[in-house]
Amino acid sequence: MRVLVDTNLFIAYLLKPHGDSFIAVLFRAISAGEVTLLLPEMLLEEIERVAKRKPNLASLISGERLAQFLGQLRLLGEDVPPIMGPIPHIVRDVKDDYLIAYAVVGRADYLISGDNDLLVLGAAGSVSIVSSGQFRQILREQRARNGHANQKGKRTG
Numbered sequence: 001m002r003v004l005v006d007t008n009l010f011i012a013y014l015l016k017p018h019g020d021s022f023i024a025v026l027f028r029a030i031s032a033g034e035v036t037l038l039l040p041e042m043l044l045e046e047i048e049r050v051a052k053r054k055p056n057l058a059s060l061i062s063g064e065r066l067a068q069f070l071g072q073l074r075l076l077g078e079d080v081p082p083i084m085g086p087i088p089h090i091v092r093d094v095k096d097d098y099l100i101a102y103a104v105v106g107r108a109d110y111l112i113s114g115d116n117d118l119l120v121l122g123a124a125g126s127v128s129i130v131s132s133g134q135f136r137q138i139l140r141e142q143r144a145r146n147g148h149a150n151q152k153g154k155r156t157g
Contacts, residue, residue, distance in 0.1 A: 001034065001035050001036070001109045001110065001138075001139075001142070002035075002036045002038060002078075002106065002107055002108045002109050002110075003026075003035055003036070003037060003038065003108055003109065003110045003111070003112055003135070004037075004038045004040075004043070004080075004099060004102060004103040004106060004108045004110075004111050004112070004127075005023075005026065005037065005111075005112045005113075006096075006099060006111070006112065006113035006114065006115055006118065007043065007046045007047050007050055008113065008114045008115060009022055009023060009112065009113070009114055009132055010023060010047050010069075010073075011047065011050055011051060011057065011061075012114070013069075014051060014057075014061045014065065014066065014069060015057070015060055015061065022112075022132035022135075022136065025136060025139070027072075027076065029139055030076050031076075034139065034142070034143075035139075036078050037073070037076055037077040037078065038077065038078055038080050038102065038103070038106040038108055039073060039074070039076075039077025039078060039079060039080065040079075040080040040082070040098075040102040040106070041079075041082065042082070042098055042102065043099075043102070044070055044073065044074070047066075047069075047070065047073075048066065048070060051066050052066070078106075080102050080105060080106040081105075083098075083101055083102065083105060087101045088101065090121075090124060091117050091118060091121070092117045093115075093117045096115060096117055096118055099111060099113070099118065100118075100121075100124045100127070100129075103124065103127045104124060104125050104126075104127055108127050109126075109127070109128065110127065110128050110129075110130055110135060110138070111124070111127050111128070111129045111130070112130055112131070112132055112135045113129065113130075113131070114131060114132060119131060
């Protein structure tokens with residue numbers, strides 16, 4: 001599965017990094033080869049900008065922690081080439097349009113967000129727009145199907 005993740009979920013993880021958080025689950029799924037994380041440079045820039053420029057966040061997320069996290073994302077993610085030309089206006093908040101554009105260009109299966117302006121759309125072209133909770137369920141269902149298929153292929157004697 002190819003996914004693009006909204007900035008708000010990465011920032012939430014930077015504020016409270018724990019093993020059962022959505023991003024921790026996502027990182028494990030990436031490491032297991034279940035998920036490909038799409039990572040346009042514009043998204044990395046937004047994560048950095050939000051973490052550094054909002055005073056309440058900047059005081060809680062150290063520069064060192066942010067740099068390590070961005071480096072980890074670069075190692076785990078697949079680069080999406082820059083979009084040349086204007087990005088179409090789709091979402092109520094024009095600042096979110098680039099997420100949909102990069103999800104489509106990167107051939108994402110899912111755009112994962114906590115932003116209601118995106119979630120209300122449900123889909124953009126062939127890209128499903130889901131919450132982190134919905135994606136966890138999708139991942140569980142995929143694992144159950146794959147586990148079931150693996151069990152069917154085993155010989156019993």
